[in-house]
Amino acid sequence: MSGRFFKGVSDSESESSEAESDILPTRPHPAVTSAFPVSDEEEEAKRVVRTAKEKRYEELHTIIRQIRNHKKIKDISKMLSGFENLTRAFQKAKLVIEREENNKIPTFYLRCLVELETFVHETWEDREGRKNMSKQNSKSLATLRQKLRKYSKDYETEMNKYKENPVEDDEKEEESEDEESDESDSDDDGPMDFMKKPEKEVKEDFKEEPKIDKDVEDDDESDDSYWQGSSDESSLTSDDEKYGGNRAKNVFERDTDKTKETTKRRRKPKEGEHRKQRIHEEEDEQEEGRWKEVQRGGIPGEKPKMFSKDEEINHQSVIKKLLEILAMRGKKRIHRSDQIEMLVELLDICGAHKLGPAIETKVTLGIIAALFEYNPNVSPCMKPENWQKCLKFANLLFDILLENPDIVVSENIAEEAESFTAPSFRVHGCALTLVEKMDEEFTKLLQAVDPHSPDYIERLKDEKNICTIIERLQTYLEANQKGTSSELCRAYILRIDHLYFKFDPLVFKKREQQAKARANSLVNGDGVQTEPQDEEKKEGAVEEKPEEPQIGETSLEVIDRLCKYIYAKDATDRLRTQAILCHIYHHALHDNWFEARDLMLMSQLQHNIHKADIPLQIIYNRALVQLGLCAFRHGNIRDAHQDLLDIQFFGRAKELLAQGLLPKPQERTPEQEKMEKRRLLPFHKHINLELIECVYLVSAMLLEIPDVAANEFSVRKKVISRSFYNQLRKNEEQPLVGLPESMREHVVAASKAMRVGNWKACRDFIINDKMNTKVWNLFYQANKVREMLVQKIREESLRAYLFTYSHVYDVISLATLSEMFDLENNIVHSIISKMIINEELMASLDEPTQTLIMHRTEPSRIQGLALQLADKVTNLVDQNERLWDFKQAGAFGGQQQRMGYQNRQENQNRNYQEYGQRQERNNRENRRSNYVRN
């Protein structure tokens, strides 16, 4: 048995090596070792005598493989030529087949045909895709389809049979796909092995001992050792001496394993668990393989793969080897995973020989770079295993760098100027860039995972690791002034980027503590009448302030520090802008409204943000939203509304905040969509959209409803919030209004209640269990927010009430009003005073009786009409003037600039007072005249 088996095996070996020299990108999966000697041996190994059958089959395989590759890249014209080659080759092989296989068409050939057929069919059906195809391709597709149809007629029966019973191959297919995704090309070898061994033989082999293999792993091991022994012999005896002895051995081992796998696979064709097991085994195998190599590497002199026996291992040789490995990158037959493993091994060797940290740094840098290059494409993310590896090595790198401050790693050091031997090591490379790249990869990883799956959480756990790495990078760069200021800025912005959206409750605790401390010191200060005026003294007093249990540096302070550094040192405007925006965001997140607002105003970003790049605009939008939410928490409704207006205006908050794509694919090209997808924020950075909308609508309600009440009949009523109106209108269009369900319906219902001054109903609509769980509980100090909100609702309801019903009153007692709205007397007084001063309310207070007296002038009908006419004429003049201005401005001033935050701020007070100043009066008149007319 061993003989026969062995023969088959050696055949396959020669073939695979042949194939390798042609186009095969890599060796079978774990064959790391065989790839190591980058030498000429392989070429020589080609000279092996082969049978005609092998030759033909070989040819066929090659072509099939090519076709498959073309299929992957959808190069149909190449596929067509490949197909033609295939038929020709098959014709040639026919004789052999007849002789060897009893005229039975080999399965792999059938499989290829079937695959081709399905592929062509699918591509043909996919009209969209066909349209996008290049001319040449679509032409070839048509030809291929025809030819294939014609050709497959001859083999119809066989193909059908195959289709019906593709069991083994399907199994293999899946496997190979698995492996494909593993980036190991064993799928190329799989079918080959499988074909190469005459099936019966193998089957027989295992029929003889079908139960022995039950305990697979044990069996493997025993087999291994068995084969190892024999292969050693064989390598000495039967194989050509041209084979490097070890190499043959290694390959041989691999192949025996492979054979076993194949056979095993065949024996248990159906179960999924088998696959799992197999993968497991493969891993085992891999480990085994690695373990073996390392074992061998343990005695450095005898390490054949990395270094020849007598080669001395010193800095130069390691560097040479490293360069050699790195130079392999991009070459076809070297697989990237091999490269990585070689590098890892090299690192071990460095460690074993104590070649110094510098060289380890160099190798680690190489490994990380190689890991990043693993994916040829930019868009897909890394595999989690590689990601883990990446993290590991990044940590290792910083271990080395932080322990050995005498290593200088810099991009500015040329490769030639590197020194590894003596202290004050110099290495070419850049840790910062690596970490930046890593951060990007992390974002991609998160983007690729469904945010609602446990996987996401699993991935997100690495956030902590990456933060640590960034922090270590920062310490590394800060220590000994290693980094230039621009590098430091970049490192800081990385840190900020991972910090700014996180909420730190310590900030609040610290704030409370400080407030308490201040109160204490104030009490003390008042006690001492003659407090020294001297500056130093005062500062001293501040320092002595009794501080309770210390809270360390909060995230707010960290951000503050980092941002200030960037403000001062950054030379590129972009980083500074980003830092400012993150700073604003963070301030707003922690309720530092004034600071956030001032930063926003001082940065003047609102004027030029539309010139910035899109990621920056996204951060701007986020900062703005957060600022709005913060303003809301502070009770600055108008600011909150203004901040959120831009985001909510077109109902595209999701897109503007990069938290999702709009479901309108026809509006953008696939490239655009891809770009947008890449810009999407990972889920954990999202701001709750419903919260934003709710805050916006509630703010709009608080502003709009009293205004509506005041300008009920006015022609020139300004709309404060259009989207709020849309909600209202939608609600009114409904034939039957049920109980509010969604958040929007709640707000609309509340607005209606407020419109008639029913503040209790309004409150109940805004603040209830449903809304609490949906929205309000998302705030940190939810109760405070709710209190604020209730207060606002009361006040604004009072205003709405006065506007709506003032004409039915002659005199209202303030006490009644305060009772009605559950407001304190002085607040009612203050609100009414404000309304009177702003001429919104035509009334005055009667102090002795504490009542509000309405002033009413009853215009006669003619007077009312005259007023209306005056209104209309004014309108006309306004229109004329506007027209004139427009003509004057011509093409230049036509477009109106987007009103900036600053302007809005300024308008704010004005607006507040202007609204309905005179209009209020008019309304009343209008109303009355209408009344009279009726």
Add this chain to the structure above:
Amino acid sequence: MAEWELTNKLGQYLDRHLVFPLLEFLSTNHIYNEDELLQVKLGLLNNTNMVDFAIDVWQQLNPDQIPPDQFMENRIKVVKQLKELESVTRPILELLTNEAISQEIAKARDVRQLLDYLQKNHGFNPDMIDSLLEFAKFQYECGNYSGAAQYLSSHRMLISPNDKNYLSNLWGKLACEILMQRWEAALEDFNRLKEFIDSYPFFANQLHLLQQRTWLIHWSLFIFFNHSQGRDMLIDMFLEKKVNYPKQQTNNPYLNAVQTMCPHILRYLTTSVITHRKRREHMKELVKVIQQESYTYRDPITEFVECLCVNFDFDGAQKKLRECVEVFDHDFFLVALKDDFIENARLFVFEIFCQIHECISIGMLAEKLNMTPEEAEKWIANLIRQARLDAKIDSKLGHVVMGTQAVSPYQQLIEKTKAMGIRCQVLTMNLEKKLHSVQERGWDLS
């Protein structure tokens, strides 16, 4: 008490010598420990050349001891330095005192020509100019302000506005004038400096510009609260939206400086606005600024305005007004304005009160205005008599009844259509102009 004391903050933006008046004022005020004040004063003096003054202060601090030798050493050094500088600057001073030359200087229009002339005819050396400035500075440090001012004005004659020392010259001159309390001259210098800063083309650096403005604001307080027209100017400086700041049409740069660097100046601004005749125009703007800055700065005066104009909380305003009195007592700049402020603040409260109310009881009003009812009644009667208030006193009930404010539709209509005539006129004029120009161009084309 000391809570609202601003000397600490103001001092950061003032010259050493300008702080002395503030400290003198504080020592008469007795809110701080006398010894500590002296200590501070000594600290300030140590870096000047006023050694005798320093010795005085030291002796005040340590009444029974002999001043340490260090002072004497300093003194000798200063005297020596003075001699040196004098010898260096003698030629130029002689030149300048020369009758003929001073006439020539007065005549000269161009600085360069003048220099040329001096160089040719009088053996003048350009290096002398710098030594002159140095000497002036030394004199200033010695406390000889009038001398310094004199040298500085001569110095300015000899340099062009593009000279690197021009700015220092202006600042030095301003300081001298302030310290000599010559307010008219100081105002002149202040305006010159302000103009220079506003138009100075080399302040590419906004931060630098902001700094200069902040200093200027602080120094100008001396002038504004001593000059008879000062407060009007202060309001102009901060609240007028003049066209001559082309870059920032929206924001007054000085107000901006106040908001970013020194919100405590709001106290002075508020006071000025309240005591101003036409306060109403500016109140709105001021209230906005106060609200915006309320988190960085608040004191009873700004709070008073806030109570009154934002919250309409008259009781609160009353309380704040009482606190204001204390603040005024302890503020170097404001102490003279106390009565004026109180009177105006009262009037202000009353004004707003009248706007809102139709009928007010005198008793309550008296309480709100911090007066006895009799006083209040008299006060109101006076107001009515001066036709500043449209109201009647119902002495039986003790009420003040406001004149009706209701607007008749007739008036309303007039108000509405008032502006329309002018607007239409402007519009037609514009149209005509346009038509005219189009016609002209049309002829050209044909």
